[in-house]
Amino acid sequence: MKRTLKQVLCDAFTLMWKDIRDAKWAIIVIIAYFVSLKKFLHSMCLMVWLTGYPCPTCGMTRAAFYLIHLDFSGAWSMHPFIFVIVGYLFIFCWERYILRRKAGEKWKWLLSLLIAAMILYYIWRMIHYFPGEAPMSYYYDNLAMLIRRWLAGLGG
DSSP states (O other): OOOOHHHHHHHHHHHHHHHHHHTHHHHHHHHHHHHHIIIIISOSOHHHHHHSSOOTTTTHHHHHHHHHTTOHHHHHHHOTHHHHHHHHHHHHHIIIIISOOOOOHHHHHHHHHHHHHHHHHHHHHHHHHSSSSTTSSOOSSSHHHHHHHHHHHHHO
């Protein structure tokens, strides 16, 4: 028997709500991590705060905000992988919540491929654009630089 659109959407939201409840502690920890980093360290990226160097995902949050505002070129310039990630999430949600298929090995391989591609792109960006315009710039107020200045002050 075919399900109606209302039944499909009801089942999808029920399953999504169950997934959110099952992962609630992970979600809470992730939100607390980003809020505390932004509030106390003035950066949402631990790598930037520690070393001053951008990480492979630097620019992703800004790209997402550009995408929300339908500024596709701005999103592309901040981090082109935002489009791949949004596509991945859309297809994953479609299969998981609408078609009700279990996430199998295929999704893990695709995620691994995405991570590897992002790391290769990061290396390419570091070679061609670092240090330059955001997000590929060096952030001087980092922990490593603070320690270096402190140690230099002790020796002098």
